[in-house]
Amino acid sequence: MSMNEEKKIQETKLPAIPLRNSLLYPNLTIPISVGRADSQAAIEAALASEDKLVGIFAQRDATVESPKIEDLYSIGSVGVIRRMHRHENMIHMMVQGVQRIERIDIVQRSPYISLKVRYLPDPDDSGSEIEALQRSMLELGHKVLALSAFEIGLDLDKLISGLRLPIHQAYVLASLLSIDISKHQALLSAQTQHQALELIIEYLNHEVQILELQTKIASTTQSKMDKQQREFLLRQQLRTIQEELGESSPEQADVVELRKKSEEADIPDFVVKEVEKELARLERMSAASPDYQLTRTHLDLVIELPWNKSTQDVYDLDHSRKTLDHDHFDLEDVKERIVEHLAVMKLNPEAKSPIICFVGPPGVGKTSLGQSISRALGRKFERMSLGGLHDEAELRGHRRTYIGAMPGRIIEAIHRVGVNNPLLMLDEVDKLGRDFRGDPAAALMEILDPEQNSEFHDNYLDLPFDLSDVFFIVTANTLDTIPTPLLDRLEVIHLSGYSDEEKKEIAIRYLIDRNVKESGLSLEQLTIPDETLYSIIHKYTRESGVRQLERTIGKLARKIAMRVAQGNQEKVTIKKEDLIDLLGPPKFTMEEARESLPPGVAAGLAWTQVGGVVIYVESALLPEGKELMLTGQLGDIMQESAKAAQSYLWSHADQLQLNKDKISKSGVHIHVPAGATPKDGPSAGVTMVTSLASLYLNSAARLDTAMTGEITLTGLVLPVGGIKEKVLAAHRAGIYRVILPKSNENDLRDLPKHVLDKMKFVFAERVEEVLAQAIPTVQILNKVA
Amino acid sequence: MINKELSEIVEQLFGDSSEPILKSNWHPRADIYRYRKGWLIKLELAGVRQDDIEVNVSGTILKIEGKRRDLVAKDASEAYKMEISYNRFERVIELPEKLEDAKIVMDFNQGMLLIHLHCKK
Numbered sequence: 001m002s003m004n005e006e007k008k009i010q011e012t013k014l015p016a017i018p019l020r021n022s023l024l025y026p027n028l029t030i031p032i033s034v035g036r037a038d039s040q041a042a043i044e045a046a047l048a049s050e051d052k053l054v055g056i057f058a059q060r061d062a063t064v065e066s067p068k069i070e071d072l073y074s075i076g077s078v079g080v081i082r083r084m085h086r087h088e089n090m091i092h093m094m095v096q097g098v099q100r101i102e103r104i105d106i107v108q109r110s111p112y113i114s115l116k117v118r119y120l121p122d123p124d125d126s127g128s129e130i131e132a133l134q135r136s137m138l139e140l141g142h143k144v145l146a147l148s149a150f151e152i153g154l155d156l157d158k159l160i161s162g163l164r165l166p167i168h169q170a171y172v173l174a175s176l177l178s179i180d181i182s183k184h185q186a187l188l189s190a191q192t193q194h195q196a197l198e199l200i201i202e203y204l205n206h207e208v209q210i211l212e213l214q215t216k217i218a219s220t221t222q223s224k225m226d227k228q229q230r231e232f233l234l235r236q237q238l239r240t241i242q243e244e245l246g247e248s249s250p251e252q253a254d255v256v257e258l259r260k261k262s263e264e265a266d267i268p269d270f271v272v273k274e275v276e277k278e279l280a281r282l283e284r285m286s287a288a289s290p291d292y293q294l295t296r297t298h299l300d301l302v303i304e305l306p307w308n309k310s311t312q313d314v315y316d317l318d319h320s321r322k323t324l325d326h327d328h329f330d331l332e333d334v335k336e337r338i339v340e341h342l343a344v345m346k347l348n349p350e351a352k353s354p355i356i357c358f359v360g361p362p363g364v365g366k367t368s369l370g371q372s373i374s375r376a377l378g379r380k381f382e383r384m385s386l387g388g389l390h391d392e393a394e395l396r397g398h399r400r401t402y403i404g405a406m407p408g409r410i411i412e413a414i415h416r417v418g419v420n421n422p423l424l425m426l427d428e429v430d431k432l433g434r435d436f437r438g439d440p441a442a443a444l445m446e447i448l449d450p451e452q453n454s455e456f457h458d459n460y461l462d463l464p465f466d467l468s469d470v471f472f473i474v475t476a477n478t479l480d481t482i483p484t485p486l487l488d489r490l491e492v493i494h495l496s497g498y499s500d501e502e503k504k505e506i507a508i509r510y511l512i513d514r515n516v517k518e519s520g521l522s523l524e525q526l527t528i529p530d531e532t533l534y535s536i537i538h539k540y541t542r543e544s545g546v547r548q549l550e551r552t553i554g555k556l557a558r559k560i561a562m563r564v565a566q567g568n569q570e571k572v573t574i575k576k577e578d579l580i581d582l583l584g585p586p587k588f589t590m591e592e593a594r595e596s597l598p599p600g601v602a603a604g605l606a607w608t609q610v611g612g613v614v615i616y617v618e619s620a621l622l623p624e625g626k627e628l629m630l631t632g633q634l635g636d637i638m639q640e641s642a643k644a645a646q647s648y649l650w651s652h653a654d655q656l657q658l659n660k661d662k663i664s665k666s667g668v669h670i671h672v673p674a675g676a677t678p679k680d681g682p683s684a685g686v687t688m689v690t691s692l693a694s695l696y697l698n699s700a701a702r703l704d705t706a707m708t709g710e711i712t713l714t715g716l717v718l719p720v721g722g723i724k725e726k727v728l729a730a731h732r733a734g735i736y737r738v739i740l741p742k743s744n745e746n747d748l749r750d751l752p753k754h755v756l757d758k759m760k761f762v763f764a765e766r767v768e769e770v771l772a773q774a775i776p777t778v779q780i781l782n783k784v785a
Numbered sequence: 786m787i788n789k790e791l792s793e794i795v796e797q798l799f800g801d802s803s804e805p806i807l808k809s810n811w812h813p814r815a816d817i818y819r820y821r822k823g824w825l826i827k828l829e830l831a832g833v834r835q836d837d838i839e840v841n842v843s844g845t846i847l848k849i850e851g852k853r854r855d856l857v858a859k860d861a862s863e864a865y866k867m868e869i870s871y872n873r874f875e876r877v878i879e880l881p882e883k884l885e886d887a888k889i890v891m892d893f894n895q896g897m898l899l900i901h902l903h904c905k906k
Contacts, residue, residue: 044863048862049855052855083868084864086864086866
């Protein structure tokens with residue numbers, strides 16, 4: 001039987017296996033590994049035959065695990081098994097493609113697939129067009145091999161030299177491309193050479209495009225690198241040329257300037273080392289590098305900081321006292337304590353600077369007192385507000401690695417002042433915030449601790465700076481919100497509110513002067529008599545400080561300035577009656593004492609942030625069966641003292657000659673105006689007792705008497721705080737008789753003399769004494785056993 | 786991209802063969818002897834039936850092709866390893882003289898095919 005005859009066999013039976021993701025081209029050998037039982041059975045059948053032929057068909061969908069015959073393409077190849085061996089349940093083999101075949105019938109599906117196939121003859125269409133297509137195919141093939149980084153010395157010409165038909169060459173090229181199985185299948189199924197060549201040219205073209213794009217991407221990256229290197233080289237050359245010419249580059253000019261500055265500056269050794277290191281770094285850097293500016297600014301700061309620069313303190317106690325007196329009226333004890341501190345500092349210059357904390361209501365002159373101290377001491381003054389500060393980095397700086405890093409406020413302030421011993425005022429320390437960025441109060445502890453702050457570390461500066469010579473003064477409105485560990489480091493000085501008298505003095509000495517001048521008038525043109533000032537203080541302001549007062553005086557001065565400018569008047573004296581015209585109706589009236597008190601009303605004294613106030617506790621009887629009713633935004637403690645007052649009266653009814661029935665049967669309503677202001681604290685106890693007793697006795701309390709004090713159930717009167725402010729409030733309201741707890745007697749020393757002179761004080765240890773003094777008609781029997 | 790694995794195998798299998806490396810047939814090894822009056826070509830063709838061998842001459846080229854059928858294989862066995870190539874083979878040998886007039890005598894002995902070419906000169 002000759003070969004040609006054999007080729008004429010058109011149809012035959014073959015065992016067949018499916019292939020996932022690949023197929024077999026005629027003339028090409030591929031490795032195939034088979035694991036599935038039916039495929040292995042097919043291989044067995046093929047190997048048992050004398051010519052070792054097996055049909056190979058590609059799966060349409062690679063994800064199908066056990067493909068049926070219908071899942072396979074109908075055109076495949078027949079291959080000869082050249083080598084095989086078994087290994088761990090798998091059959092590995094090399095299969096060489098012989099010819100394309102087409103499935104025409106199914107012989108069996110199991111135990112292995114066997115098909116009736118038809119051999120597809122190689123297409124033999126030819127002509128010049130085929131030749132042209134073949135040439136461009138080979139050209140593209142060479143291009144692909146040249147472009148791909150794939151180097152096994154694959155010689156395309158040698159590879160295809162034995163292949164007569166262009167379509168066979170196309171198969172070889174296709175086998176070298178990793179393309180979709182569907183594309184491979186399309187090529188294998190091509191009916192004519194023409195069709196096959198067009199397909200392979202399309203595939204190759206696509207491959208060339210991708211490879212070219214890859215090469216382009218790679219070379220773009222390369223050229224970017226080249227550009228940077230070129231720039232660096234040019235810069236190097238520029239530097240050399242400039243050196244030759246005796247010129248220096250801008251960077252070097254910077255470095256030279258900084259070095260000169262650092263040599264001139266008085267800098268401790270450990271800083272010099274750091275500066276030298278940084279300068280050396282800077283020299284090597286290009287000005288365009290982002291690090292350059294960063295390093296430069298940092299160096300600027302390091303060199304400019306006053307490491308060893310300080311001002312000479314003036315320890316002239318007389319001068320200091322005079323300065324303080326000149327700037328502030330009164331505040332006697334505060335000034336006293338400041339001068340004491342100065343005396344200590346004079347005697348022992350090595351002593352740590354105290355850290356003073358001024359606490360008091362707004363507008364009492366805490367900040368200006370700080371300024372005044374700095375003048376008295378001859379120190380430079382710098383202040384910063386800590387109100388609302390919630391980032392630790394604000395105080396301690398950001399690390400230099402952050403973009404836009406800055407030193408903290410402390411170092412910044414020292415830098416600004418230019419000396420290392422300024423008076424640094426930290427305002428509103430009670431309003432420090434705190435959140436996830438850290439707790440600035442904790443950072444403040446390090447800054448304010450004389451034991452620690454000699455080595456203060458700012459994150460940006462990154463060098464320890466000595467803050468121990470800095471005179472820190474902090475201010476706060478209240479001590480309640482300052483963390484205890486921080487408070488512990490502070491020397492607290494309380495500044496309480498000013499009395500009317502003091503306000504008047506301050507107005508005459510400072511405020512009128514300043515505001516008149518500001519509005520462009522001369523002092524002769526505007527006169528404000530004392531009486532008018534009192535009226536302003538009472539009816540147009542309500543504060544413990546003098547800010548509102550100053551604003552109001554400023555307003556008056558401007559109105560008068562307008563009149564003068566219009567040419568209406570030359571000289572003005574503002575009378576009390578003119579105020580309504582100039583400032584409008586009085587803003588506050590409540591402060592004044594009531595004209596009369598009905599039974600059930602008593603005057604109490606309360607302390608608020610803005611100073612003391614007079615409040616009237618009112619009570620009224622309710623129908624039988626109602627319980628105690630409390631209104632006026634009273635806090636828990638105040639409600640409790642109301643209940644204590646009622647219980648006390650019930651239990652002492654006989655002694656006080658009260659009608660027990662009245663107390664037990666009728667309810668009581670206690671109201672404390674003004675209803676919109678929240679109130680709390682135990683100090684209204686005596687006022688409530690008085691109010692209730694007056695109600696039950698149906699006898700009015702004394703109009704000229706106000707009172708304060710905490711009570712107990714058994715009738716003791718306990719001491720309370722804020723006596724100075726409370727007495728001032730009574731004085732201001734025109735109530736000149738005040739009942740106070742006996743234990744508070746000593747607090748009166750804080751009050752100005754002119755107030756004390758006018759006031760009459762009654763000190764009580766027991767509630768009965770209070771009632772006897774407050775309600776004229778009360779008759780107290782001796783204590784009933 | 787290039788299917789690297791496949792290409793490597795192609796290279797490995799056929800890399801040092803002088804024959805065209807891509808052909809669907811296998812190539813038997815050959816020894817060639819030169820005589821004063823002709824050539825002896827010895828081919829390793831064990832297991833090939835003499836009927837299945839065809840020798841052709843054209844110009845200076847001698848072409849031997851044929852087919853090795855596996856006659857030993859039996860259904861009951863299970864193939865474990867296979868290294869011998871079966872089915873069609875082909876060998877093209879070019880000699881430095883014209884062979885068309887040569888007399889060809891073939892001898893098949895113990896699996897070796899001996900082809901005697903007696904050239905008239």
